[in-house]
Amino acid sequence: xxxxxxxxxxxxxHREFSAKMVDFAGWDMPIHYGSxxxxxxxxxxxxxxxxxxxxxxxxxxxxDAESWLxxxxxxxxxxxxxxxxxxxxxxxxxxxxxxxxxxxxxTAWGFRMVVNAATxxxxxxxxxxxxxxxxxxxxxxxxxxxIAVQGPNxxxxxxxxxxxxxxxxxxxxxxxxxLPFGDWFVARTGYTGEDGLEIMLPAEQAPAFWKSLAGxxxxxxxxxxxxxxxxxxxxxxxxxxxxxTVSPLVAGMGWTxxxxxxxxxxxxxxxxxxxxxxxxxxxxxxxxxxxRGVLREGMTVVTEAGxxxxxxxxxxxxxxxxxxxxxxxxxxxxxxxVDIRGQLVDVRVVKLPFVRNGKRVFE
Amino acid sequence: MSQIPAELxxxxxxxxLRLEADGTVTVGITDxxxxxxxxxxxxxxxxxxxxxxxxxQAGVVESVKAASDVYAPIAGEVVEVNAALEAxxxxxxxxxxxxxxxxxxxxxxxxxxxxxxxxxxxxxEIGA
Numbered sequence: 001x002x003x004x005x006x007x008x009x010x011x012x013x014h015r016e017f018s019a020k021m022v023d024f025a026g027w028d029m030p031i032h033y034g035s036x037x038x039x040x041x042x043x044x045x046x047x048x049x050x051x052x053x054x055x056x057x058x059x060x061x062x063x064d065a066e067s068w069l070x071x072x073x074x075x076x077x078x079x080x081x082x083x084x085x086x087x088x089x090x091x092x093x094x095x096x097x098x099x100x101x102x103x104x105x106x107t108a109w110g111f112r113m114v115v116n117a118a119t120x121x122x123x124x125x126x127x128x129x130x131x132x133x134x135x136x137x138x139x140x141x142x143x144x145x146x147i148a149v150q151g152p153n154x155x156x157x158x159x160x161x162x163x164x165x166x167x168x169x170x171x172x173x174x175x176x177x178x179l180p181f182g183d184w185f186v187a188r189t190g191y192t193g194e195d196g197l198e199i200m201l202p203a204e205q206a207p208a209f210w211k212s213l214a215g216x217x218x219x220x221x222x223x224x225x226x227x228x229x230x231x232x233x234x235x236x237x238x239x240x241x242x243x244x245t246v247s248p249l250v251a252g253m254g255w256t257x258x259x260x261x262x263x264x265x266x267x268x269x270x271x272x273x274x275x276x277x278x279x280x281x282x283x284x285x286x287x288x289x290x291x292r293g294v295l296r297e298g299m300t301v302v303t304e305a306g307x308x309x310x311x312x313x314x315x316x317x318x319x320x321x322x323x324x325x326x327x328x329x330x331x332x333x334x335x336x337x338v339d340i341r342g343q344l345v346d347v348r349v350v351k352l353p354f355v356r357n358g359k360r361v362f363e
Numbered sequence: 364m365s366q367i368p369a370e371l372x373x374x375x376x377x378x379x380l381r382l383e384a385d386g387t388v389t390v391g392i393t394d395x396x397x398x399x400x401x402x403x404x405x406x407x408x409x410x411x412x413x414x415x416x417x418x419x420q421a422g423v424v425e426s427v428k429a430a431s432d433v434y435a436p437i438a439g440e441v442v443e444v445n446a447a448l449e450a451x452x453x454x455x456x457x458x459x460x461x462x463x464x465x466x467x468x469x470x471x472x473x474x475x476x477x478x479x480x481x482x483x484x485x486x487x488e489i490g491a
Contacts, residue, residue, distance in 0.1 A: 036427050037402045224401065228427060292405055294425040315404040315427050341430070 008053035009145045009203035013210050017220050025118035027054040029223055036224035040317040043192050043229055044358045047151035047158075048221035049213050054117040056124075057141040057200060064134040065110040072130055073104065074248060074266055076258035080106040086176040086189055089256055090248045091115075091123070092268030096275060097244040098251065099126055101236060103189060105178050112185070114146075114198075116238045130267070144185075145206035149218055150196035150229075152358060155188075158197055161212040162186075170197070191226065193233025193356050228314050231323065234286060234352030240297055241284070241311040241325050247275055250327055252284030252352060280330060282308065286354055286362065287324040287347040293340050295324035295347070300339040305329035310338065318355050325352065365395040365491055368460055372476055373485035374436040376418075379460065382476055383467070388437055391464045392424065395489050397456050400426035406452045408444040409466055415439065417475070422465060424455065437475050439468040 006027045014021065019030035030051065032039060042048040060069065069077045075089030083106050091099045100123050102115040115123045127138060149158045159167050169179045170186055175195075178187035185200040201209060214220060227237070234252070236242055242251035249257070249272060257272060258264070287310065289295055295313035308328030316323045328336065328349070337344040350362040367373070372380040377396035381389045397403065405425040415421050415435035422433035444466045448454055454463040470476065480488060 032401065035402055224427065292407070294405060294430060296430065315425070317427070 006054070008051055009206045010051045010053060010147075010210055013207045014051065014220075017214070019220070019222060022223070024054070024223055027117060029054060030220070032222040032224045033220045036222065036228065037317050039219055039221035039225035040228050042219035043151045043194055043221060043225065044318055044355075045152065046219070047149060047154040047196075047217065048219040048225065049210065050148040050150070050221050050223075050226050051145075051210070052148050052198070053145040053203070053206065055146055056115045056117060056120045057144050057146065058113045058115065058124075058127075059107070059109065059139045059141055060111040060113060061109050061137045061139070062135040064136050068131060068134050068136045069104065069111060070264055071266055072127065073102075074257045074268060074272075076264060076266075077104055077106065077111065079258065080104070082106070083108055084178045084180075086178060086187060088176075090253055091126070092248070092266070092272075093244060094267060094271065096247045096268040096271030098238070098242045098246055098248055098253070099123065099244055101238055101242070101253070105187065107180070118239055141200075143203055144200045145203045146198060146200045147206065147210060147213070148190055148192075148196065148198045149213060150190045150192040150194050152195060154194070154196035154218070157216045157218050158199070158213065160216045161209070173197075191233075191235055192229040193235070193353060194229075194358070227312075228317055231312050231314050231325065232316050232318055232353065232355035234325065234354060236325070237312055246327075247272065247280075249275055249280045250282040250284065252325075282327050283330045283332070284311075284352070285326055285328055285332065286350040286352045287313075287326050287336065287338065288319070288350055288354070288362070289322040289324075289338070289345060289347050291345065293345060294322045295338055295340070299324070301326050301328050301347075302337040302339065302344060303328055303332045305331045308332070308336070316354060318358070319360060323354050365393065365398060365489070366460070367393070367395075367482045367486050367491065369482045371460070371482065373480040373482065373488075374434070375480065375485075375488050376434050376436070377489075378434060378436040380436055380476065380479065382473070386469070386473065387442055387467045388439070388470050388473075388476065389464050389467050390436060391459060392433060392455060393485070394459045395491070396424075396431075397459050400424060400431060401428045402426055403452045403455045406448050406455065406465070408449055409435075409441045411441050411444055413441050414471075415441065415468075424452075433465060435468065436479065437468060437470050438472065439470040441466050442469050443467040
């Protein structure tokens with residue numbers, strides 16, 4: 001079977017902006033618009049925008065919506081005390097492996113969820129299966145586009161092109177909160193380690209909005225810069241830093257697992273409790289290569305306590321050296337060696353993230 | 364659209380060659396190669412004095428995206444490397460046929476140059 005490559009509502013716009021397009025999880029997406037490094041720099045120092053319309057927006061309604069989500073997700077949506085708050089969570093299988101990582105917003109109608117594009121089909125199938133017999137209605141909002149505007153000047157620049165009477169609302173947004181404006185939904189969230197907004201809007205309005213943001217000095221950025229930015233920010237990428245065979249406890253997602261209240265029976269809880277009781281064997285760390293060369297995904301990390309593996313690696317444009325996210329034995333200290341194409345190279349082991357709000361974080 | 368200067372020779376692994384007046388051959392990577400790699404952040408050059416067989420790995424280019432080997436496109440001894448490129452690897456993006464030359468080889472057999480790809484043949488090779 002051949003599946004036609006999918007396009008977002010901004011596909012023609014990307015071409016107008018001279019994007020180099022690549023196939024990402026079956027989507028025809030911009031990798032960069034000339035220079036990934038310049039786009040990265042724009043987000044760290046000013047403002048950049050990403051088309052993330054390939055991600056899946058899902059609305060959840062029904063009398064059982066909240067109790068169902070409290071069973072489905074490892075984090076607890078009951079923490080969302082009022083509408084328009086957001087929560088990052090893993091969705092686990094019974095073995096405690098990560099089916100996907102996602103954001104859930106409490107909304108006027110119930111909940112809105114944003115899940116990864118690459119996991120769309122299996123996520124929806126899993127959720128359908130888990131919702132059987134419950135009063136839960138799932139609606140995929142494919143008619144919405146999503147644009148992430150990120151960087152220290154992102155909100156100020158976005159405000160120059162958003163309707164003037166939304167300005168007070170947008171300015172009042174706290175991190176990890178959102179507001180609906182008619183068909184639009186504006187959230188102060190992101191995947192770069194910078195301040196900014198993720199804006200969901202009707203698909204047909206996306207090209208004009210993108211162009212008005214560009215006119216306000218927001219740099220179009222591709223998936224290449226998105227990857228180096230999230231890696232510097234120490235944020236996981238599904239399918240790389242974790243997947244269905246990896247527990248959130250070894251993928252740096254322990255903080256997203258809500259153990260209390262004890263009686264909340266979420267999918268995967270028993271497996272995670274057993275893992276915790278036995279002692280979590282691995283941990284997620286950052287690696288910094290201060291010498292020459294670039295760490296890449298899948299390299300062996302050699303430590304005194306045994307071997308680990310890099311799960312993402314790149315050249316860090318902010319730090320001007322290579323960095324990686326790695327899974328290593330839990331007792332690993334502050335140094336290790338990485339097998340870079342047959343040569344063992346010394347690296348520093350640091351706590352994530354590497355960069356936050358434009359600045360190096362680790363010592 | 365990639366630039367493919369008519370006066371150079373090429374190999375399918377995306378290196379270019381230029382025969383100099385002193386009989387040495389200057390080697391670099393093509394505009395097409397740098398476009399494929401994206402932003403280049405490290406370059407590893409061969410050792411001066413080392414002899415390579417044709418097609419032997421002689422260096423590495425690392426971009427933000429990927430690592431790629433650089434091959435000796437002609438057999439011979441490396442007589443000079445471009446230290447400026449090592450210090451400023453981004454030159455390989457901005458000036459692949461000029462300032463971003465990689466190394467110079469004293470060819471074992473200069474006649475081998477004749478058998479390599481012309482600009483037209485290389486253009487065909489990359490579908491340009």
